[in-house]
């Protein structure tokens with residue numbers, strides 16, 4: 437599983453406070469903790485008003501890139517903010533994200549054309565998030581076809597089917613799984629990613645629901661998760677799932693993580 441660490445996001449109250457106070461040490465520690473926990477990319481999201489977004493993103497990116505060597509996942513709903521900060525990334529990472537909303541593809545795809553950058557593509561358009569699988573597939577096809585006109589191959593795309601809360605749609609996970617299977621049939625080399633926490637909105641014991649969702653999604657073929665790599669229970673669930681799926685010979689990764697104290701009682 438390709439782990440995108442989610443903990444540097446201005447929509448999280450403690451991070452918002454650190455951003456307001458320009459507490460670099462706090463951000464730095466979150467970067468180091470996530471890298472040590474095994475994140476492959478670090479999501480950075482300002483979560484501020486658009487006028488302050490570019491400045492905030494640059495501040496976050498500077499701290500993170502000084503603290504750790506892993507690449508960034510630049511997270512903004514505004515493609516023009518991404519365009520403005522893009523050249524300050526020290527190595528190719530992931531753009532989070534494009535979709536068929538507005539001119540996102542037309543701004544982002546040329547930016548990463550001819551580079552090693554990857555991109556998260558959300559299956560939504562100007563009508564919002566589709567409820568049915570067919571519309572998701574149609575949007576995914578258009579996102580991939582547009583990318584190919586800029587020389588961006590499916591292997592550089594992480595499709596995010598935008599799972600909706602189980603509390604609002606009882607078939608949410610079933611549709612998510614169906615979408616993964618159908619997309620991979622059409623584009624075998626595309627990657628699938630998702631956040632893990634939207635699924636449990638409005639439910640008690642959210643962490644149990646999120647962990648179980650991770651298990652189902654991994655089994656269905658999800659390649660990447662936007663998650664908290666410092667959540668030990670979540671990592672234990674992930675390693676157990678990968679072992680159960682036959683992806684961990686002699687359960688070596690699972691056993692080693694336990695022996696090193698990365699999972700299990702603290």
Ligand code: THG
Pocket residue numbers: 442443445448511532533556596630631632633634662663664667670
């Ligand atoms: N898809 C894409 N990008 C995304 C999301 C997505 N970016 C934002 C969001 N969803 C993913 N980021 C977060 C960040 C923090 C939390 C949830 C999603 C969060 N964190 C808890 C906290 O900080 O208290 C801890 C969670 C835990 O312990 O597991 O709630 O879906 N493309």
